[in-house]
Amino acid sequence: MHVLIHSPNGYPFTLRSLVKNDSGILGEFFESLSPQTRSKFGPHPLDREYAKYVICKNIDVDNVSRFIIVTETQVVGYFIVDFNEYPNEGSRYSSYGIELDFALDPVFAPCIHDNYQGQGLASLGLDALLRYFDKSKIRSLVLMGGTQEPNLLARNLYKKFGFVEIGEFYTDYNRLNNVDMRLVR
Ligand SMILES: CC(C)(COP(=O)(O)OP(=O)(O)OC[C@H]1O[C@@H](n2cnc3c(N)ncnc32)[C@H](O)[C@@H]1OP(=O)(O)O)[C@@H](O)C(=O)NCCC(=O)NCCS
Numbered sequence: 001m002h003v004l005i006h007s008p009n010g011y012p013f014t015l016r017s018l019v020k021n022d023s024g025i026l027g028e029f030f031e032s033l034s035p036q037t038r039s040k041f042g043p044h045p046l047d048r049e050y051a052k053y054v055i056c057k058n059i060d061v062d063n064v065s066r067f068i069i070v071t072e073t074q075v076v077g078y079f080i081v082d083f084n085e086y087p088n089e090g091s092r093y094s095s096y097g098i099e100l101d102f103a104l105d106p107v108f109a110p111c112i113h114d115n116y117q118g119q120g121l122a123s124l125g126l127d128a129l130l131r132y133f134d135k136s137k138i139r140s141l142v143l144m145g146g147t148q149e150p151n152l153l154a155r156n157l158y159k160k161f162g163f164v165e166i167g168e169f170y171t172d173y174n175r176l177n178n179v180d181m182r183l184v185r
Contacts, residue, residue: 001132005124013076015128018066020056027051029075034114040151041111043080043144069125076113077121079129081106089142092180096167104139122157140185146178155179
């Protein structure tokens with residue numbers, strides 16, 4: 001996919017699928033993320049090596065769709081749509097009475113560059129992604145690891161797009177409540 005998006009303040013960005021050659025700019029993006037952002041978004045190691053030797057190396061075989069929002073020079077947003085089995089999500093949702101099939105109900109995780117958060121970029125990106133997914137077999141998007149209860153920006157983003165809060169769970173490592181949210185299409 002390749003979509004031009006205009007931020008509310010008029011700047012043009014492109015939302016597109018990640019490709020092998022993106023390892024450099026993706027690694028720079030990961031390494032630029034602040035501790036605050038890392039504390040809310042930690043799906044995998046966020047460094048250059050991981051971008052190059054794991055993500056971009058396995059791009060065609062890892063069963064994950066990844067999308068980036070880019071300016072002419074840098075990555076400012078990153079979306080993961082992962083079709084692999086997530087046993088923790090599977091059992092939590094099962095406890096809510098929902099049986100996930102990750103081929104149809106992939107897990108979803110977004111991250112926007114610190115300098116661009118709260119400016120409408122994730123909203124524009126998610127809107128374009130959901131339209132792109134119209135032609136796909138995707139039945140729902142399941143938030144990877146839920147979202148931290150105090151992360152109001154994320155929760156508001158998800159609510160705005162129709163994600164529903166399904167349940168809550170506590171994690172020891174950050175001593176926080178997390179909210180499971182899912183968007184059924
Ligand atoms: C969460 C995140 C992906 C949202 O992306 P974003 O581009 O900053 O979000 P948007 O600017 O599109 O805002 C989405 C909605 O959040 C709400 N919002 C915006 N700023 C807010 C703020 N400071 N506090 C609370 N809610 C806010 C608004 O409802 C907004 O929609 P609206 O402007 O149409 O009303 C991004 O901030 C981010 O990467 N944060 C750090 C990592 C993270 O939390 N990832 C998600 C883990 S679950």
